[in-house]
Amino acid sequence: DAKTTQPPSMDCAEGRAANLPCNHSTISGNEYVYWYRQIHSQGPQYIIHGLKNNETNEMASLIITEDRKSSTLILPHATLRDTAVYYCIVRVGTGNQFYFGTGTSLTVIP
Amino acid sequence: NAGVTQTPKFQVLKTGQSMTLQCAQDMNHEYMSWYRQDPGMGLRLIHYSVGAGITDQGEVPNGYNVSRSTTEDFPLRLLSAAPSQTSVYFCASSYSGSGVSKNIQYFGAGTRLSVL
Numbered sequence: 001d002a003k004t005t006q007p008p009s010m011d012c013a014e015g016r017a018a019n020l021p022c023n024h025s026t027i028s029g030n031e032y033v034y035w036y037r038q039i040h041s042q043g044p045q046y047i048i049h050g051l052k053n054n055e056t057n058e059m060a061s062l063i064i065t066e067d068r069k070s071s072t073l074i075l076p077h078a079t080l081r082d083t084a085v086y087y088c089i090v091r092v093g094t095g096n097q098f099y100f101g102t103g104t105s106l107t108v109i110p
Numbered sequence: 111n112a113g114v115t116q117t118p119k120f121q122v123l124k125t126g127q128s129m130t131l132q133c134a135q136d137m138n139h140e141y142m143s144w145y146r147q148d149p150g151m152g153l154r155l156i157h158y159s160v161g162a163g164i165t166d167q168g169e170v171p172n173g174y175n176v177s178r179s180t181t182e183d184f185p186l187r188l189l190s191a192a193p194s195q196t197s198v199y200f201c202a203s204s205y206s207g208s209g210v211s212k213n214i215q216y217f218g219a220g221t222r223l224s225v226l
Contacts, residue, residue: 034213034214036215042220043217043218043219044153044202044215044217049213049214091213097158097169098155098213098215100152100154101152102150102151
């Protein structure tokens, strides 16, 4: 079953780019990678998703390696409000289950 | 646009009591799910539904029941509460058709449950 591996924590200086890696080496060929973040104990919030091409929206950019075994979420100019836990998730098996894992706790430092 | 609404926000139960956590969405999403989040951990899937009348078990289904009689509602029932069920519960919904919006999950604000 496809699962993800992320570093447990990262720090980033305010105004700098935050690069959050995720390993998903067992992902199926037609499955998307989704990124969410959770601020304090609020419900997770969708950020971005992608299949094999790089993606960008108003919140972030997503870089997916050519072999699709890993991806990086980029917050181009991190602010204090970006301090949160970031989850990289993929579908598990052939059903409708998504594996969240423990995510990366990002702290943006003033 | 309300999105996903969970009630109650907080609940304290005694061991052995039963209760129902409510979840409603107004986006006409087919897919709905329940997760639990324990301190310092990620979200674990309890049960999910791909449409009215269809439910299935997730990673940690024991001690919980669900039903899906309408597209909008997906209640989670604790049959006999135990201290191990103390957690934060999140409900989510997503569109499961075709297109780029497929499987983007929208989460409620959560229900914080303590079982004494």
